[in-house]
């Protein structure tokens with residue numbers, strides 16, 4: 001950690017001409033200045049008044065906190081904001097400088113789920129600047145509660161193995177897969193944007209350690225979409241941040257991204273990850289061994305890709321995905337027609353499925369890790385009852401396949417923990433919904449979202 005954040009000293013941005021990197025000035029923190037002010041007013045009525053004020057404030061906070069707890073009884077997770085004083089210690093800020101936050105539900109056990117939801121990424125200073133004005137780059141206006149289904153559900157019928165766990169769902173506002181490691185950059189004098197994702201992760205973990213996570217017996221780190229990518233990148237770091245005796249495992253759903261060209265042979269993912277790496281200064285927060293392996297070729301950015309970083313992960317991990325993952329087909333490969341109405345493109349679609357299957361071989365071969373890979377046009381399998389509880393592959397339910405793997409004690413008896421569907425043709429599995437209605441419903445959602453990455457920004 002940067003020692004300059006210790007001792008109540010913060011850095012303040014100095015004006016620049018808008019082109020150069022921002023410079024910072026050290027100033028004494030507010031508290032130190034307050035202390036000297038208080039020393040000079042040594043009259044007891046002032047102290048009494050202050051005490052009274054403190055007590056009233058505390059009482060008000062207590063009342064509103066109780067109201068929050070009462071209103072959160074139900075299925076939803078409730079918002080918890082990290083106090084500014086805590087965020088300041090490691091400068092853990094969203095893109096716009098606001099404090100990090102997460103959603104939480106208290107469980108009845110000493111077991112925790114830490115979930116990374118999918119969140120929007122940004123790939124350049126300008127784009128991150130724009131994102132900092134939205135809920136994807138700021139916690140200033142986010143909602144007070146979110147629904148929790150699938151593996152996060154508190155319903156013991158739908159989620160019998162995890163319903164009573166403590167659930168933390170992180171809030172992605174860093175735009176950079178929690179790898180950001182730069183203090184701040186400002187494209188103009190009037191704005192600033194922070195690339196502090198990795199420090200958000202550190203800060204929230206430390207905060208949670210003081211609130212029960214330290215005593216956790218088991219921690220399951222889950223993620224969907226770009227959140228699954230964060231699981232691949234940070235699972236080992238989370239394991240190392242917890243007491244040695246805590247059992248830690250990962251569940252990465254729909255984030256197995258590989259360096260595959262899009263349909264006009266443009267290296268879409270490669271360019272996106274190179275930009276992200278450069279913008280967020282991701283290097284220092286990625287796996288050391290991976291960086292060592294990639295730096296001779298100058299390809300450090302590859303450590304952002306699960307396909308490349310997978311082999312460096314040492315914490316047990318379960319991979320969920322689809323050869324025909326709906327999000328990846330739409331945003332990464334740019335396959336955007338209903339297969340039945342563009343028959344001539346089906347060979348491309350089949351090629352893609354087989355290519356993902358090839359990249360996943362390293363996962364299937366692991367004796368420690370597990371996998372559940374379908375051929376369904378879906379993503380975020382673990383967050384929806386319809387995919388979490390459904391026999392999608394040869395009669396095997398995802399929830400059961402995952403829990404069977406989760407329960408093993410030592411390395412399997414030569415058994416591999418993989419449930420793999422067919423990849424020969426997009427419609428090879430009758431349990432997958434490839435109906436026009438399902439396709440339309442899914443793609444309507446994507447259509448309303450911003451492009452994942454545009455080469456020219």
Ligand SMILES: *[C@@H]1O[C@H](CO)[C@@H](O)[C@H](O)[C@H]1NC(C)=O
Pocket residue numbers: 074076143145146147
């Ligand atoms: C739970 O969260 C969902 C989605 O954010 C919201 O629509 C719903 O009103 C919330 N329910 C309660 C009881 O807060």
Ligand SMILES: *[C@@H]1O[C@H](CO)[C@@H](O)[C@H](O)[C@H]1NC(C)=O
Pocket residue numbers: 158385386389390
């Ligand atoms: C959950 O999914 C299963 C399998 O698809 C289904 O049978 C069940 O009715 C669903 N339950 C709810 C409450 O959605």
Ligand SMILES: *[C@@H]1O[C@H](CO)[C@@H](O)[C@H](O)[C@H]1NC(C)=O
Pocket residue numbers: 393394420421422423428429430
């Ligand atoms: C069922 O499993 C077999 C053997 O692993 C595999 O060849 C087949 O493709 C699977 N079927 C489906 C629908 O995924």
Ligand SMILES: *[C@@H]1O[C@H](CO)[C@@H](O)[C@H](O)[C@H]1NC(C)=O
Pocket residue numbers: 262263264265266268333334453454455456
């Ligand atoms: C591939 O990516 C480039 C750059 O983002 C984009 O211009 C092009 O349209 C993409 N190809 C397809 C088929 O969408």
